[in-house]
Amino acid sequence: MSDDQVVPTENSPLKETIEDKLFLVKYKPDKDSHIEVDQEKFKADTLKAVLFICPAKVYELNEETGECMVAFENCLECGTCYVSCPEYVVWKYPRGGFGVQYRFG
Amino acid sequence: MSEEEKFDCIIVGAGPAGLSAAITLAKAGVEVAVLERGEYPGAKNVMGGILFTTILDKLLPDFWEKAPVERHITHRRFSLLSKDSEIALDFKTAGYNEPPYNHTWSVLRAKFDRWFAEQVEEAGAMIIPGMMVSELLMDGDRVVGVKTEPGGDELNCDVVISAEGVNSFLAEQAGLRKQHDPAHMAVAVKEVISLPQETIEDRFHLNDSEGCAYEIFGQAVQGTFGSGFVYTNKDSLSIGVGSTIHDMKRHKLNPNDVLEGFKKHPAIAPLVRGAESQEYAAHMIPEGGFHHLPKLTTNGLILTGDAAGLINASHYHEGSNLAMASGVMAAETVIAAKEKGDFSDASLSTYRQKLDDSFVLKDLKKFQNLSKFLNENPHLLRDYPDIISGMLKDYFTISEKPKAVIEKEVMAKFKKEIGIWNIGKDLYKIWRAMR
Ligand SMILES: Cc1cc2nc3c(=O)[nH]c(=O)nc-3n(C[C@H](O)[C@H](O)[C@H](O)COP(=O)(O)OP(=O)(O)OC[C@H]3O[C@@H](n4cnc5c(N)ncnc54)[C@H](O)[C@@H]3O)c2cc1C
Ligand code: SF4
Numbered sequence: 001m002s003d004d005q006v007v008p009t010e011n012s013p014l015k016e017t018i019e020d021k022l023f024l025v026k027y028k029p030d031k032d033s034h035i036e037v038d039q040e041k042f043k044a045d046t047l048k049a050v051l052f053i054c055p056a057k058v059y060e061l062n063e064e065t066g067e068c069m070v071a072f073e074n075c076l077e078c079g080t081c082y083v084s085c086p087e088y089v090v091w092k093y094p095r096g097g098f099g100v101q102y103r104f105g
Numbered sequence: 106m107s108e109e110e111k112f113d114c115i116i117v118g119a120g121p122a123g124l125s126a127a128i129t130l131a132k133a134g135v136e137v138a139v140l141e142r143g144e145y146p147g148a149k150n151v152m153g154g155i156l157f158t159t160i161l162d163k164l165l166p167d168f169w170e171k172a173p174v175e176r177h178i179t180h181r182r183f184s185l186l187s188k189d190s191e192i193a194l195d196f197k198t199a200g201y202n203e204p205p206y207n208h209t210w211s212v213l214r215a216k217f218d219r220w221f222a223e224q225v226e227e228a229g230a231m232i233i234p235g236m237m238v239s240e241l242l243m244d245g246d247r248v249v250g251v252k253t254e255p256g257g258d259e260l261n262c263d264v265v266i267s268a269e270g271v272n273s274f275l276a277e278q279a280g281l282r283k284q285h286d287p288a289h290m291a292v293a294v295k296e297v298i299s300l301p302q303e304t305i306e307d308r309f310h311l312n313d314s315e316g317c318a319y320e321i322f323g324q325a326v327q328g329t330f331g332s333g334f335v336y337t338n339k340d341s342l343s344i345g346v347g348s349t350i351h352d353m354k355r356h357k358l359n360p361n362d363v364l365e366g367f368k369k370h371p372a373i374a375p376l377v378r379g380a381e382s383q384e385y386a387a388h389m390i391p392e393g394g395f396h397h398l399p400k401l402t403t404n405g406l407i408l409t410g411d412a413a414g415l416i417n418a419s420h421y422h423e424g425s426n427l428a429m430a431s432g433v434m435a436a437e438t439v440i441a442a443k444e445k446g447d448f449s450d451a452s453l454s455t456y457r458q459k460l461d462d463s464f465v466l467k468d469l470k471k472f473q474n475l476s477k478f479l480n481e482n483p484h485l486l487r488d489y490p491d492i493i494s495g496m497l498k499d500y501f502t503i504s505e506k507p508k509a510v511i512e513k514e515v516m517a518k519f520k521k522e523i524g525i526w527n528i529g530k531d532l533y534k535i536w537r538a539m540r
């Protein structure tokens with residue numbers, strides 16, 4: 001690796017998107033979700049901050065139903081979602097031993 | 106529940122707070138078990154990466170000879186970013202090259218915590234990973250044990266030390282804290298990116314095992330209430346950003362977008378050029394400070410470290426040593442309580458006194474008004490970097506204008522954009538907030 005490589009490009013080993021970065025993270029997925037969303041309260045919320053604030057993009061809007069889909073297996077276990085949106089996010093830890101497994105931390 | 110399952114003390118969490126408490130108790134012959142939800146200690150733990158080690162050095166003298174630490178920090182840099190410029194305070198000294206290396210080391214927590222836990226086990230504590238405490242067992246208003254997942258087993262003890270970190274669900278169950286406030290909680294994202302050791306040493310002007318810590322404010326986090334960091338490890342960098350959840354929400358920001366903006370800033374891009382992403386991580390930081398501390402004890406329960414909100418969120422960014430100090434003090438409190446046979450709140454409340462008398466709460470108290478002040482004066486981190494770098498840019502721009510004219514123009518601009526009086530007021534307020 002030389003020192004004069006230029007700014008990161010799409011194929012750069014220096015990742016940019018959350019999707020690419022999540023590939024680098026090691027998980028031991030549990031079978032059941034540790035996250036629940038109260039869909040009615042979610043629908044009633046205008047800001048829907050979970051859709052943009054989650055560092056792992058775990059929450060996604062189902063355009064057809066207006067409901068919130070939860071990719072719980074990608075969760076990095078920070079807790080930001082329930083602090084940000086306590087009205088409709090119920091977040092617990094995955095069971096002991098499951099979930100994210102940082103290799104560096 | 107059989108009698109042999111009763112411990113003197115159960116510690117929830119094998120981070121710096123829990124492990125420091127455990128080793129202190131084990132050395133005193135107290136029967137202690139540490140329950141950790143990660144498959145191994147460190148599996149869930151994220152930190153920027155500067156471990157402050159005054160306490161660790163007392164617990165495990167000369168730890169650096171064996172511990173998986175990365176570099177000792179001899180170079181500290183604090184800077185403010187505007188959109189295209191950087192203003193920095195930069196300090197380095199070879200004076201930190203001797204033991205105990207100014208008690209400042211870059212570490213990667215997944216590696217370090219695992220090693221620390223092994224030392225604690227050797228000292229006689231039992232460490233049980235892969236075990237999450239789902240709730241406290243109560244007898245009236247007294248904590249008498251914990252319930253664990255998976256399995257739903259119940260373990261009894263005289264006293265629980267919560268070293269469960271920032272989420273602190275058990276502290277909430279015990280009624281010691283209220284719901285988390287997004288204004289006092291930061292979300293941080295971090296990447297570990299690898300570079301050859303030689304490149305790091307050349308790029309950051311480091312000899313051998315020396316390391317540096319850059320703390321970066323202003324446009325590093327798009328003018329929100331937070332900061333960015335770049336720390337050198339042996340053959341990788343830790344780079345990240347953090348801001349309050351309140352601000353992220355208000356500005357509709359995604360933490361990774363802020364991190365990418367930071368990595369692409371002209372002052373930062375050359376530092377990360379050619380590096381390879383190794384891991385991405387996210388974690389919260391409790392930044393409420395002295396004004397928002399929870400109650401720290403109740404009957405049969407003591408809170409330590411991040412679970413107790415013990416973070417010095419000023420420019421010092423210290424949490425690891427406060428966690429370790431509070432772990433040791435919690436253990437000392439338990440040892441004294443055991444001698445008396447009294448684990449009531451009244452007996453355990455000497456813990457708060459110990460913290461008050463030490464650097465832990467003295468430092469939190471010193472900076473108690475800083476975050477409130479910065480929150481109430483968002484222009485400081487949002488506007489000043491642009492104004493000041495604009496002035497410096499004009500000042501250093503080469504032209505055929507006589508220097509006297511340039512100086513006059515810069516001063517005139519300064520008076521117009523900030524005003525002597527306003528900057529005087531702001532500087533005075535900053536000084537007051539830091540006293
Ligand atoms: C991005 C970032 C950068 C930081 N940078 C620095 C820095 O440079 N220097 C510094 O000094 N500090 C820094 N900090 C702060 C520092 O990381 C914390 O203050 C410190 O880790 C607190 O230690 P702790 O033992 O209290 O909690 P933690 O280290 O969080 O440990 C808590 C432990 O408890 C376990 N646990 C939690 N709940 C349960 C449960 N119910 N059952 C079983 N186990 C449980 C967790 O898995 C974890 O192992 C940073 C923090 C972040 C997020
Ligand atoms: S805990 Fe963090 S990573 Fe997991 S869903 Fe919530 S915000 Fe996303």
